[in-house]
Amino acid sequence: MKVKKAILFTVLSVSAVCATLGAHAEDLLNTVKSRGELMIGMEGTYPPFNFRDQNGELQGFDVDVGKALASKLGVKPKFYTAEWSGLIGGLQAGKFDVVVNQVSITPQRRQSLDFSPPYAYSAVQVLQKRDDKQEYRSLEELKGKRVAVTLGSNFADLAKSVPGIIVQTYPGMNEALGDLVSGRADAYLNDRLFVPYLIKTANVPVRGGGLLKNTSNEIGIPYRKGNPDFSASVNGAMTSMRQDGTLATISKKWFGTDVTRPVGN
Structure with a gap:
């Protein structure tokens, strides 16, 4: 009987510890702020969105959006490149905090990821x-x-x-x-x-x-679920970038027009 009670006590204690840890899991925003960097995943081979110039430096529409987002969050951007097929898996594994790589917002992706408000609209x-x-x-x-x-x-x-x-x-x-x-x-x-x-x-x-009608597509920045503080900060930053003209300026730099507004088709 004492052995059974001891086992039961141990199980309950471990469960209580796990519950406490789960309840106090650190939000991604705290991690990013402590690190001082926003880790951004992208292909790096997709002009004009993200590519390397003749000096090997990352350039492009997505790169500038990522830099502006990091600045709004009060941290520095740090870019990581990977093939498209590995970007979402790398995000889920914690290799980077966000992916800025023309990721379409779809119901299927929303099941496993959170998204920023759209920063570009395609068709x-x-x-x-x-x-x-x-x-x-x-x-x-x-x-x-x-x-x-x-x-x-x-x-x-x-x-x-x-x-x-x-x-x-x-x-x-x-x-x-x-x-x-x-x-x-x-x-x-x-x-x-x-x-x-x-x-x-x-x-x-x-x-x-x-x-063409009925081909519109929203582009957003995905990140891992379960980070409400990070989500609120990213959403606030992207809204600010739209309101203060940052997104429009970046778009006109790369496309000569504003692709950050809904296409209305």
């Missing part, structure tokens, strides 16, 4: 020859048209989902743009966030056309 956009006056606002309007898409992309799947669209696949952006400019394709589908940068850097006679 599928049509690229056309500069002198093409036709406007496309839906996939249905592209029926009978030769639509260029990159092989294996979401845009290819989207175009193939509508019977009547003449889907032309290409191994890369340059080949697709070449056929668009030469008239061998009528339109080219790409990401609304990437189109301004493409037009700015490609130096070919193309223009951004319409945003």
Whole structure:
């Protein structure tokens, strides 16, 4: 009987200790503040969002957003790079505090992660020859048209989902743009966030056309669940960055336009 009581006491004691530790688990905000750094995960190979310049320094839209967020939190940014396939797993494992890498906010991801308010809004956009006056606002309007898409992309799947669209696949952006400019394709589908940068850097006679209906997408910053203080601070920082014009300034630097506002499609 004494042995049973001793075992029961031990089990209860361990349970009480675990409950106490769980109740007083340190919020991520305290960890970040104590460390003095916000650990930020990204690919580092995804221009114009995040990439290394000729000196090996990280640059890009996401990099500047990460720096601004760290500044609002009163700490320094520290960047870590990894392949896309390892970013969310690395976040969950505590290798970094946040991921700033064009992560779409989806119901599935919200089940295991918390997100900041959106800092960019994407959608599928049509690229056309500069002198093409036709406007496309839906996939249905592209029926009978030769639509260029990159092989294996979401845009290819989207175009193939509508019977009547003449889907032309290409191994890369340059080949697709070449056929668009030469008239061998009528339109080219790409990401609304990437189109301004493409037009700015490609130096070919193309223009951004319409945003396709029902393809809007919100981009946010994910972090681990169970950190209410950190969540409140990040949300406050991102709201402040929107209100004081920080997000708009960063966007115009990289895209020449403000992609931090809802696209309304």
